[in-house]
Amino acid sequence: MAKRKPTIHEVAHLAQVGIGTVSRVLNNHPSVRPETRERVLAAMARLGYSPNPHARRVAGGRSYTVSLVLPVVSTEFYNRLLEGIEAVLTEERYELALFPILSPIRLQRYLESRSLAYQTDGILVSSQGLASLLPDQRFPTERPVVLVDAYSPRYDSAYMDNRLGGRLAAEHLAQFPGSLFAIQLREELDEVLKNTVGQERIEGFREGLRKARRAFPGKHVFLSRFSLEGGRLALQYFMRLAKPPYNIFAGADLLALGVLEEAERQGLEVGREVRVLGFDGHPWTAEKGLSTLAQPIEEMGAEAARLLMSRIRGFKGPPRARRFEPTLVVRPSTQGP
Amino acid sequence: MAKRKPTIHEVAHLAQVGIGTVSRVLNNHPSVRPETRERVLAAMARLGYSPNPHARRVAGGRSYTVSLVLPVVSTEFYNRLLEGIEAVLTEERYELALFPILSPIRLQRYLESRSLAYQTDGILVSSQGLASLLPDQRFPTERPVVLVDAYSPRYDSAYMDNRLGGRLAAEHLAQFPGSLFAIQLREELDEVLKNTVGQERIEGFREGLRKARRAFPGKHVFLSRFSLEGGRLALQYFMRLAKPPYNIFAGADLLALGVLEEAERQGLEVGREVRVLGFDGHPWTAEKGLSTLAQPIEEMGAEAARLLMSRIRGFKGPPRARRFEPTLVVRPSTQGP
DNA sequence: GGCCACTTTGGAAGCGCTTTCGTCAAAAAT
DNA sequence: ATTTTTGACGAAAGCGCTTCCAAAGTGGCC
Numbered sequence: 001m002a003k004r005k006p007t008i009h010e011v012a013h014l015a016q017v018g019i020g021t022v023s024r025v026l027n028n029h030p031s032v033r034p035e036t037r038e039r040v041l042a043a044m045a046r047l048g049y050s051p052n053p054h055a056r057r058v059a060g061g062r063s064y065t066v067s068l069v070l071p072v073v074s075t076e077f078y079n080r081l082l083e084g085i086e087a088v089l090t091e092e093r094y095e096l097a098l099f100p101i102l103s104p105i106r107l108q109r110y111l112e113s114r115s116l117a118y119q120t121d122g123i124l125v126s127s128q129g130l131a132s133l134l135p136d137q138r139f140p141t142e143r144p145v146v147l148v149d150a151y152s153p154r155y156d157s158a159y160m161d162n163r164l165g166g167r168l169a170a171e172h173l174a175q176f177p178g179s180l181f182a183i184q185l186r187e188e189l190d191e192v193l194k195n196t197v198g199q200e201r202i203e204g205f206r207e208g209l210r211k212a213r214r215a216f217p218g219k220h221v222f223l224s225r226f227s228l229e230g231g232r233l234a235l236q237y238f239m240r241l242a243k244p245p246y247n248i249f250a251g252a253d254l255l256a257l258g259v260l261e262e263a264e265r266q267g268l269e270v271g272r273e274v275r276v277l278g279f280d281g282h283p284w285t286a287e288k289g290l291s292t293l294a295q296p297i298e299e300m301g302a303e304a305a306r307l308l309m310s311r312i313r314g315f316k317g318p319p320r321a322r323r324f325e326p327t328l329v330v331r332p333s334t335q336g337p
Numbered sequence: 338m339a340k341r342k343p344t345i346h347e348v349a350h351l352a353q354v355g356i357g358t359v360s361r362v363l364n365n366h367p368s369v370r371p372e373t374r375e376r377v378l379a380a381m382a383r384l385g386y387s388p389n390p391h392a393r394r395v396a397g398g399r400s401y402t403v404s405l406v407l408p409v410v411s412t413e414f415y416n417r418l419l420e421g422i423e424a425v426l427t428e429e430r431y432e433l434a435l436f437p438i439l440s441p442i443r444l445q446r447y448l449e450s451r452s453l454a455y456q457t458d459g460i461l462v463s464s465q466g467l468a469s470l471l472p473d474q475r476f477p478t479e480r481p482v483v484l485v486d487a488y489s490p491r492y493d494s495a496y497m498d499n500r501l502g503g504r505l506a507a508e509h510l511a512q513f514p515g516s517l518f519a520i521q522l523r524e525e526l527d528e529v530l531k532n533t534v535g536q537e538r539i540e541g542f543r544e545g546l547r548k549a550r551r552a553f554p555g556k557h558v559f560l561s562r563f564s565l566e567g568g569r570l571a572l573q574y575f576m577r578l579a580k581p582p583y584n585i586f587a588g589a590d591l592l593a594l595g596v597l598e599e600a601e602r603q604g605l606e607v608g609r610e611v612r613v614l615g616f617d618g619h620p621w622t623a624e625k626g627l628s629t630l631a632q633p634i635e636e637m638g639a640e641a642a643r644l645l646m647s648r649i650r651g652f653k654g655p656p657r658a659r660r661f662e663p664t665l666v667v668r669p670s671t672q673g674p
Numbered sequence: 675g676g677c678c679a680c681t682t683t684g685g686a687a688g689c690g691c692t693t694t695c696g697t698c699a700a701a702a703a704t
Numbered sequence: 705a706t707t708t709t710t711g712a713c714g715a716a717a718g719c720g721c722t723t724c725c726a727a728a729g730t731g732g733c734c
Binding site: 054055057225227228 | 389391392400562564566
Binding site for chain 2: 711712713714715716718719720721
């Protein structure tokens, strides 16, 4: 009963043009007169037309689809990353297929799957952990690969300078009296999928403190999973080590939030006795008054998508690297109430 | 340079048959003589042929793809669920597209997307949280929907009887001396995406204890996120409430593991002073000696896939419900070392 | 005014399959 | 032995698009 979806022919008929012209409008081909394009677009709107992607694919010999391989970890992070990627792809009339890698086995299976051969014109691989699992030689199929939130000299990469973030954290916190502490993020996933961001951030922090000539003993680092509880346990641990004030660099916003909660429970005044700085720049940090290192995640995603599209279009140059910088956002949690 | 992939024509030529016959072999059509089928299969193997899915789709007018909408939570759970689903789909020569819903917004967007209209012949929606977000009237497109790990009278459902699991836990733990405790799982995600499994399990537990005439005050329930730390904090909390032995029903294996770790730190003997029962039946519970309520997750996934395939094939009956039961697996954590 | 070089357009060919239709031979029924 | 039914299969007709090619239109320039 459901009436068939309109095809390119109906649109062509209604707009009084040939099917070739309709197709050209669909693909943003330059040689269509503006007024013709208008007519065609109007006809498409009238009919509620949208192209059948499968037909496009078989005719065009391409999939018009890009896939994203991602570990399943921080949802908020990926939410934002996807925003950026999709913004670009939509413009390009491309679709996105997600491949959440829940285990190394799945990555293997994905790489070998027929999906790759047909479904995808290019592949985005996110996270250093997954990137390091990529085969050394060359990718199984000839599809271009771009790394996002990861770096390798062998592939185009769009990555975050976590080390710089650590240094900025150090510069900021070093100005306050009291001892310095850090919570290092340890990824929860499988060994093989583990990320290196936690380590990088701490290394940068250490580097910055050295430059500022501030003491930072090894035991002042608390290793924690990505969880609220981790932040609470960290503050408890720090309190056994030293007296206030505490200046804490948390490897992630969620950890910093845990610190805030625990500080309240312990009756410590945030911004004076406990200063804490997060990492990520999630929207909710604003309302919580949490200082943080904001990451331009969407921009990073968008740039990765652009790099991939240029490869799909045939770009052949050597691997390109795009570095993104976190920026310090100061809020009450590190400047008093 | 990459030589073109072989097509159905080459296979037909090599096997000395018509292209129609090759297609029939591909689709398990009954009217092909076994020896002919052999010849065709041999030819496909020789050429390394695999059909172009896009061409199938445009010619067949179907997508040969099913999509799974899932919240991103417990990785291990979904890992196993996917095993079951894919086992069935592979047999059916179907593919699976994943739609991890990272936020309610994304669900909305997905339901409205063109993807649904073309990419998918049917939809699996997992988790009660997502299921309850489905539109009340009817699904946007006419595609069949099957719920997995969720129940609704309006859709075919394959679901786990979590309440039964709770009752089994109660029966088992009630036989031991000492007080009874429970850790209730609270999902971490957005309010809207939250699951009800934690609540169901505890309700069943409560029910079972009532039947066994065992006391179970409200404060004996510790509410926790899905994390190792949650289990540790829970045991600390219970220790403030009562003396050993503790008989603990943890709403998830990971929480139970946290209890085990904390018990060791506190010097409590597992199996005598602390008895703990998990939920899920993950592979690693065996090596940890953890008693658990094993869920037939793969079977549930497979059954959901079957329900969906039958709908895709045109089955029109009223919604069907398939209930799956967790089974008690007793290990040292609840029977002494 | 006439010629050339673009620009714009219509339509046919083809992408690799599924499916329908008709044929032919073998099996079953008369 | 003849007719009818059935089963196996080849060939052709699409599926809805992209793209190529040739034709028509447009303007600039001498």
